[in-house]
Structure formats: C-alpha cells, structure tokens
Amino acid sequence: MTEPTPAAAHDLGGEIPADRTLAFDGVGVELAGTRILSDVTLSLAERRIAVIGENGSGKSTFARLLGGLVAPTRGRVSIHGHDLVAGRKHVRRLVGSVFSNPDAQIIMPTVAEDVAFSLRRRGLGKAEIAERVDATLERYGLAERADAPAHSLSGGQKQLLALCAVLIAEPSVIVADEPTALLDGRNSRLISGLLLDELPQQVVLVTHDLELAARCDVAVRFEGGRLLEVDAPAGVIARYRQDLG
Numbered sequence: 001m002t003e004p005t006p007a008a009a010h011d012l013g014g015e016i017p018a019d020r021t022l023a024f025d026g027v028g029v030e031l032a033g034t035r036i037l038s039d040v041t042l043s044l045a046e047r048r049i050a051v052i053g054e055n056g057s058g059k060s061t062f063a064r065l066l067g068g069l070v071a072p073t074r075g076r077v078s079i080h081g082h083d084l085v086a087g088r089k090h091v092r093r094l095v096g097s098v099f100s101n102p103d104a105q106i107i108m109p110t111v112a113e114d115v116a117f118s119l120r121r122r123g124l125g126k127a128e129i130a131e132r133v134d135a136t137l138e139r140y141g142l143a144e145r146a147d148a149p150a151h152s153l154s155g156g157q158k159q160l161l162a163l164c165a166v167l168i169a170e171p172s173v174i175v176a177d178e179p180t181a182l183l184d185g186r187n188s189r190l191i192s193g194l195l196l197d198e199l200p201q202q203v204v205l206v207t208h209d210l211e212l213a214a215r216c217d218v219a220v221r222f223e224g225g226r227l228l229e230v231d232a233p234a235g236v237i238a239r240y241r242q243d244l245g
C-alpha cells in the first residue's frame with residue numbers, strides 16, 4: 001500500500017473545536033434487560049484517549065455510546081458541548097467511528113462510491129463530491145483503486161478506506177474500536193500512526209495493544225461495566241498488566 005504523504009495527513013482536517021470535552025455524567029447502558037455499563041462519570045479533553053480493559057468490560061459499549069450507536073439508558077453524555085441525545089443529529093456529524101473488521105465497514109460497491117457515501121445528504125453537488133473523494137483517496141494512497149470493488153482491497157487497504165470514509169465527513173472526534181486488531185504489523189503501524197500522530201482530530205482508541213495505549217495522552221480502564229480509573233497511560237497500563245498477571 002502506498003504510504004500517505006505526511007503533508008496530506010495534516011491538511012485533511014475537520015474543524016478543531018475549541019471545546020473538545022467528552023463528558024459522561026452518571027451514564028448507564030442497559031441492553032436487552034442487561035446492565036452493560038453503570039455509573040460512568042468522567043470528563044476527557046485530551047486529544048488521544050486510550051480505552052483499555054479485559055474482554056467484556058464494556059469498552060465497545062462505551063465506544064458505541066460515543067458514536068451514537070447505543071443510547072444511554074441513564075445519565076447524560078455530551079460531546080464538545082452538545083448533548084448526545086438532544087443534539088443527536090449534530091453529534092452524529094461530530095463523531096466518526098471505525099471498527100476492527102474492515103469488511104464490515106464497506107457499504108458501497110466501489111472504493112470511490114464507498115467514500116462518497118459519507119457525503120450523502122450534505123447538500124453537495126456531484127462534482128464537489130467527486131472532487132473531495134478524489135482528493136481524499138489521493139492523500140491516503142488509494143487513488144489508483146478508486147474504481148476497484150471495495151471488497152477486492154487488502155485488509156489494510158480496507159481499513160484505510162474505512163478511515164477515508166470517516167475523514168471525508170470531517171468529524172471532530174474519531175472513535176476507533178480495535179482498529180488494528182486484524183492488521184499485520186506494517187498496516188497496524190500505518191493506521192495507528194495516522195490516528196495517533198498525524199490526524200488533528202481527537203481520537204478515542206479502544207485497544208488491547210498496550211503499546212498503542214501508552215502513546216495516548218490519557219487512559220481509561222473499564223472493568224465489569226464500570227469505569228475503574230482514568231489517569232496517565234503509564235500508570236493505568238502498569239496496574240492493568242499487574243492485574244492480568
């Protein structure tokens with residue numbers, strides 16, 4: 001895969017908001033009668049936020065809350081000053097989500113169509129959409145594959161495509177739930193480098209890769225559906241490693 005040029009990664013912006021606080025106040029989530037998250041209260045304004053914890057601890061549910069994919073059954077969530085529930089339409093534009101499985105994120109038949117799909121209902125003309133899609137694919141090294149079937153890309157390219165589909169919509173925060181879990185070392189470095197070092201957006205990174213978590217500005221640890229701690233990554237990770245044994 002072609003490496004994106006450093007300049008390219010920097011100018012694909014999204015507005016950088018003055019208030020980048022992610023605030024949770026007494027938040028709980030129940031799904032199908034089961035309590036999945038309880039009493040989550042925290043406020044985060046760091047750019048790179050790691051979310052760690054054991055399997056089933058509630059990380060993905062936390063990520064899905066931020067992405068507007070599950071609703072809080074208790075409490076309030078606000079994203080950059082906008083209430084997640086009351087301001088749902090706006091919040092949906094603020095947040096972009098990527099997941100582990102790049103195949104599951106492909107919506108449209110070709111690479112270019114898949115990226116263009118993110119700009120639907122924005123009131124943009126065809127020519128402008130095409131221009132933005134071309135520019136995004138060019139920046140991230142996928143231009144040559146623009147008309148290829150999206151499913152024909154390699155796993156790493158598909159994850160890059162998923163990220164392009166998020167970035168073209170210019171979110172202020174990117175929620176990435178184990179985005180490198182299925183990638184080889186090189187593509188994992190590419191995607192994590194973009195998320196943690198190159199993009200200007202706030203990033204919430206759910207990961208079992210504790211080296212990636214260590215590169216973040218703050219780490220949040222969940223256990224059994226509850227927030228266990230929020231602190232500088234080194235300490236949170238060290239205590240987590242100890243508990244894992």
Ligand SMILES: Nc1ncnc2c1ncn2[C@@H]1O[C@H](COP(=O)(O)OP(=O)(O)OP(=O)(O)O)[C@@H](O)[C@H]1O
Nearest residue numbers: 031032034036053054055056057058059060061062
């Ligand atoms: N839709 C749902 N209905 C019922 N239970 C659910 C649902 N989604 C998640 N859960 C349960 O909630 C708990 C937390 O799940 P979640 O996916 O948030 O964990 P996780 O920390 O992301 O785990 P992993 O590291 O394995 O991805 C698990 O016990 C899971 O089985």
Ligand SMILES: [Mg+2]
Nearest residue numbers: 059060061177
């Ligand atoms: Mg998960």
